[in-house]
Amino acid sequence: MRGRLVCGLVVAGLAIAPALAGEREVRSAQSSIDAQLKAFQADDFSLAYSYAAPNVKRIFPSVEIFMGMVESGYQPVRNPRSFAFGKVEEPTSTSIIQQVYLQGADGKEYEAVYTLELQPDGVYRITGVSLRASNALST
Numbered sequence: 001m002r003g004r005l006v007c008g009l010v011v012a013g014l015a016i017a018p019a020l021a022g023e024r025e026v027r028s029a030q031s032s033i034d035a036q037l038k039a040f041q042a043d044d045f046s047l048a049y050s051y052a053a054p055n056v057k058r059i060f061p062s063v064e065i066f067m068g069m070v071e072s073g074y075q076p077v078r079n080p081r082s083f084a085f086g087k088v089e090e091p092t093s094t095s096i097i098q099q100v101y102l103q104g105a106d107g108k109e110y111e112a113v114y115t116l117e118l119q120p121d122g123v124y125r126i127t128g129v130s131l132r133a134s135n136a137l138s139t
Contacts, residue, residue, distance in 0.1 A: 026088050029096040029116045029124040033085075036126065040070070040078050053117055053125035074131055076104030077112055086111070094118040095127075101134060109134045 032051050039048035048070075049063045060066035070078050086099030100112045111134035116124040 022090055025090065025118070025124075026096060026098075029088075029098055029114075030085055032116060032124045032126065033098060033100060033114055037077065037080060037083055041080070051126050053119065053127040055127055056125075074129065075106075076102045076108075076110040076131060077129060079105045081105060081107070096124060 036048050036051040039045070039051070045063050045067050049057075049066050052060070052066065056066070060069055081103040083100055083102045086101055088099065089097040091097060094117060096114075096116045098114045098116065100114060102110045102112055104110055111132055113130045114126055115128045117127050119125050
């Protein structure tokens with residue numbers, strides 16, 4: 001009887017492990033987004049830039065160029081009054097798509113969809129953000 005219980009727990013543990021790993025990956029990706037948004041709010045542009053993935057850094061090869069892009073096209077991301085995480089997808093074992101609801105400094109609501117990739121150093125970095133006006137701050 002005890003052997004069956006141990007075996008059952010091991011099998012149950014294996015079945016649960018992927019779900020826990022997925023949650024851990026999502027939390028890690030959300031942590032990167034949260035840290036970047038807070039860095040923007042604190043005007044710590046070097047820190048905010050550090051969360052950009054290599055593909056973004058190739059297009060925007062300096063903090064100044066990166067911030068020029070953010071300032072001109074992503075003001076709700078640059079200076080949100082508030083933000084909350086929405087739906088999340090894990091299309092592959094190393095990529096995450098995260099919906100974020102933002103209230104911009106203008107008081108309007110926006111939806112940002114972040115794509116992130118796991119980097120060799122174990123950190124999820126932001127590969128892209130699409131932004132649009134939204135009608136809700138919650139899912």
